[in-house]
Amino acid sequence: xxxxxxxxxxxxxxxxxxxxxxxxxxxxxxxxxxxxxxxxxxxxxxxxxxxxxxxxxxxxxxxxxxxxxxxxxxxxxxxxxxxxxxxxxxxxxxxxxxxxxxxxxxxxxxxxxxxxxxxxxxxxxxxxxxxxxxxxxxxxxxxxxxxxxxxxxxxxxxxxxxxxxxxxxxxxxxxxxxxxxxxxxxxxxxxxxxxxxxxxxxxxxxxxxxxxxxxxxxxxxxxxxxxxxxxxxxxxxxxxxxxxxxxxxxxxxxxxxxxxxxxxxxxxxxxxxxxxxxxxxxxxxxxxxxxxxxxxxxxxxxxxxxxxxxxxxxxxxxxxxxxxxxxxxxxxxxxxxxxxxxxxxxxxxxxxxxxxxxxxxxxxxxxxxxxxxxxxxxxxxxxxxxx
Numbered sequence: 001x002x003x004x005x006x007x008x009x010x011x012x013x014x015x016x017x018x019x020x021x022x023x024x025x026x027x028x029x030x031x032x033x034x035x036x037x038x039x040x041x042x043x044x045x046x047x048x049x050x051x052x053x054x055x056x057x058x059x060x061x062x063x064x065x066x067x068x069x070x071x072x073x074x075x076x077x078x079x080x081x082x083x084x085x086x087x088x089x090x091x092x093x094x095x096x097x098x099x100x101x102x103x104x105x106x107x108x109x110x111x112x113x114x115x116x117x118x119x120x121x122x123x124x125x126x127x128x129x130x131x132x133x134x135x136x137x138x139x140x141x142x143x144x145x146x147x148x149x150x151x152x153x154x155x156x157x158x159x160x161x162x163x164x165x166x167x168x169x170x171x172x173x174x175x176x177x178x179x180x181x182x183x184x185x186x187x188x189x190x191x192x193x194x195x196x197x198x199x200x201x202x203x204x205x206x207x208x209x210x211x212x213x214x215x216x217x218x219x220x221x222x223x224x225x226x227x228x229x230x231x232x233x234x235x236x237x238x239x240x241x242x243x244x245x246x247x248x249x250x251x252x253x254x255x256x257x258x259x260x261x262x263x264x265x266x267x268x269x270x271x272x273x274x275x276x277x278x279x280x281x282x283x284x285x286x287x288x289x290x291x292x293x294x295x296x297x298x299x300x301x302x303x304x305x306x307x308x309x310x311x312x313x314x315x316x317x318x319x320x321x322x323x324x325x326x327x328x329x330x331x332x333x334x335x336x337x338x339x340x341x342x343x344x345x346x347x348x349x350x351x352x353x354x355x356x357x358x359x360x361x362x363x364x365x366x367x368x369x370x371x372x373x374x375x376x377x378x379x380x381x382x383x384x385x386x387x
Contacts, residue, residue: 002030004157008088008107009098010034011042013203014121014147015266016220018096019276021272024281029272033087035099035107036064044069054078056087058103085110094272096147099207100330102370106130108361112142119271121147126220128321129366131359145271146226150219153245153258154227161250166229170247171219172239173298174199176211176343177192179240189341191334199242201260210332212299212344217309218327221320225311231313236306237252238296259285304345308352318357318369326351329330333381348386351377 005022009015014038022029033054036043040062047055047070054076057066063079070077078087081103088095088107095111096119097104104122111118113136120126123374125133137144146152150171158166177196178189195207202210209215216236223234245267247257260266261282300307305327312319330347333339339347355376360366 002028002261003093004030004032004091006033006087006090006095007031007098008084008090008096008104008111008113009100009121010046011036011039012100013100014096014098014264014265014268018248018268018272021265021269021278021280022050025278028278029133032090032092035084035087036209037045037099037103038241040065042072043077047075048073052054053088054087054291056083057271058084076163081106089114093117094106094119096268096271097125098147100203102325102367104365105366109136112136112144115140115142117143117145119145119268119298123148123218123222124324126225127324128370129360129363130221130320130360132270133367134225144226145274146222147166147264147271148222149165149260149262149264149267150246151222151226152270154223154248156258157246157256158227160240161228161248163227163258165250165252166227166233166248166251167251168199168235168249169223169229169234171216171223171234171250172234172242172244172246173213173216173236174210175238175240175296176179176207176213178211179238181302183342186302187342191337194341198240205328205331208334208344209327212305212331212341213303213305214305214309214327214345215332216298216349217322219306220306220309221313231310236298238298239293241290241293243287243290243293261285274365281305298376304349308345308348312352315352317359318373319352319354320359321360321366322352322373323348323371325370326377329374329377331383339381347377347380350380354380 031050031052034052035056038059057079060080065075084107088110097108098121108125146155174373195204195205195213242262244257249255265280269278312323326348330344
């Protein structure tokens, strides 16, 4: 049976992996809408290839180029934040939400309010707006399918089981490219070194987050909302091989783990085919060739990001949104050569200590809090030396 699909963020890495799977199974999918921030020519080419009904650019200044590229194709073109939300609200069988940053919050909410099934790959939705989003899911009867490899692994391990029977959920972390570095070495790490992830091919921002362990901290916050078992039953373990993507231990002390290649097409395929399975073009997992799997406790003295994420959850209110916003500002400053690597989490911690906000009640509150936290982080950056 052919199913309908809207892909929010078609030109990013998640979008490319999703379309690769759709391209390999053309009879299974009909693409309704594709969106991008501004890559007009690339988006137009994808819209034509997949015979989409609608193509949307988030940056409205790119709309003329998109219209020109789609001229004569019969594909509708639109632009701007409102158009993104309207695309997300279209009735389809599955909406893949892969827009990076707070720009994705409105479209995710629009898909949720339609009561649809959403494959969620936008971290900010649950990190910055967890309570708002989960309340909307309940109110509108939507279904969230986690697309991050770790959360998708947990989702698979929980299949057919009750959260009441869960003793512990373990998120695995690769530790990133700087895992074995000393504090002195970390302070001198360059952007090129920080983005050189040993296992995953990712964008610069998420690669730096992996190097600081903030990515795992953000995923810890997401897990707290997706799988509400309590903070005392969530933990992080460093697993450099990135073969086990997460684990669930039950009260009878059975532990289920999801293993697979370090390729996002695995969790995306799980969401596309859910509740069934589908083929992927990946090689089978060869444990004999891998040889060994190793595990380490996180070192929060060298990598305090996971501690900050835990404190953000414990602090409640708007703390997770502040943490996320400050981290984005600090990572951008590091990539631009404005601050040293170790200053990233220092900026985040300083911003969190100075910024105390009430819990956001709606999406507008979240976006306002995000803007305030970014401004505060920017002020803090001005006082930091380049070390």
